Amino acid sequence: MTESQRWFFLIFALVMAGLVYLLAPILSPFLVGALLAYLSDPIADRLEAAGLSRTTSVIIVFIAMTAIVVMMFLLFIPKLGMQIQLLLERIPQAISLFENQVLPWLMSTFSLEASAFEFSNLKSILIGDLQKTSDIMAQLLGGLTRSSMAIVAWVANLVLIPVVTFYLLRDWDVMMDKVKRLLPRNIEPKVSLWARECDEVLGAFMKGQLLVMVALGVVYAVGLWIVGLDLALLVGMIAGLASIVPYMGFIIGIVVAGVAAFMQFQDPIVLGYVGAVFIVGQMLEGMLLTPLLVGDRIGLHPVAVIFAIMAGGQLFGFVGVLLALPVAAVIMVLLRHLHEGYKSSSLYASEHKNDTEQSEPVVNDN
Template identity: 25%
Template sequence: MNIQVKWFYRLGFFLLLFIVLFVFYLLRPMWMPVLQIAMTAISPFLFGAFISYLLHPLVGYLQIRGMNRGLAITLLYLVVFGLAGYGIYKGIPIFVDQLNDIAVRAPEMAELYRMYIMKFHTHTTGWPFGLHDRLESIINTMELRLGESVNVLVEALSGLSDVLILIVLIPVISFYLLKDSERLLEKGLLLIPERKREQTRRFLTDVDSSLGGYIRGQLLVCLIIGASAAILFYLFGMNYPLLLSFIIGVTNVIPYFGPFIGAVPAILVALTISGSMAIKVACIIIVLQFLEGNVISPIVMGKTLKLHPLVIIFALLVGGKAAGVAGLILAVPILALVKVMLAHRKLLTNKG
């Protein structure tokens, strides 16, 4: 009887939770504007926290070497933000010029793609009816999405003043968060009941070990791949090397699917130059991905997450379906967090 009552209460709880979430979803026109304002205000703190989290191990390393924490943070900031600032100062004008040029040339490029599509249409007329139509639909969709992506990037850069404000605020916020991180953590732990503090501390340590190592390693790999692509594109005379290598570097953060997503814009642009350039670009991307999978990632990341590839692919499919590109990027970090939570739950159950 007690078991039946227990399950009845659980069922009632989940039913009530579903109703609350459904009503919350229906009322989204009321709370979405408030959420957008809140996110605008919070975003500098989120980015600042993320940067301070990335730099925290380097500060710890310098402290172990005998350097004062304040001096270590100052030195690190001078190096990291000095290099980043110089890169932005030199790179942004080139990036914007390349983006504007590709936006201006979009109609011309679209005409070339239509020519390729017509040739493709002619050469595949003998294929089965359904397969032929399906391939044509996929190509048309890719053309439409490419145009939409260019427009989104141009619109995003038109709000450059907001980005500049963030660029000024984020280093300041991250500096103070990094400087006082240990004190803030201890104060945060005081909000947790004393009997659960040590358990919470171990949980946060495990999350940092698994998730933090993955994020830092993945960002470093993306930086290496993006920089290598930019250099090779430039040496081989490819148009828009900075813009296209940036896309390749950013999409590389998505395991398995990212390289294919990043390769599409580069190959499409290469096709507007010549077929041989498209082959060169494809070869560059294949070589980079081979090196990333067999040399760079094993050295930089090792076996950080210890998750089966099939589990990661499943998480990516679910994340992509639920939240698009953001879901693809966040799927693996969320999976790593869930893994640590389940491991701690199992540990507590065994102790119990």
């Protein structure tokens, strides 16, 4: 890369970052549409390879995505909202159960003093916060209904997402080819290699790990529903989302589900059923879901994913959250090549050579 090309790409990156910062309030539907198009492009490519035209393939994929979204809004979202409300109502009951049954056992077993535990203030504060949360939601909904511009903005964003998704998905391959042709010829092979590696990283996570998370959420929710837990859908989705970090979903899910099941049934036997659900889910993840959906592809490290999402949200809000994973993938690929360049550079080789020379014995000619 020449000096002028370095300055050009540096200035281009700074301008793009500035535009993202300035245009963040209107970028959300476009980024969501681009994300959906990226995730569904392999399916459209397979349909196109089977003999269908690109437009027909995109229409089929688009109808399938629309059906899934509509089904979620009609079936799962209302049920999930009801379970969240039920959870908020049961939190004070959980504190009372701990205070009246678990705490006396702890005090008698470990010889603890009652003054070390004071739950009356905690309960009053918690109930007050839950009431404030309800008031805040009511004020927020009231403000949205009073502001016609806010409603128009929300409706416009919701309408834009499927429109942007459709057109980006239809022209995805054409746009990628045009971007490739715009690259300077001397750096195009290297950039194309980096782009393929970034796609591999994103594909391993977004097209693999996210599917594993959704599948685990469904497995946990169905298993807990068979057990009879009222909060089966909510706990299952929480455990599935927490599976972004290995074993975190299992730990969080089994603890939350165990507490919820004990509160609902007051029977220790049910805890065994809950444990069996999560053990089966963990076995399915290790033996079926991860090998099938992720395989041996290299994805983003879970800690890197969490940090990227939090950093993106802190810097650019919701737009930063949407951009976090692609930017993290690019940074990971660049760091990998930087590490390889360092290992083959004179800086690393000279240090190794000096250490070798110092370790060689000195031969005395005398």
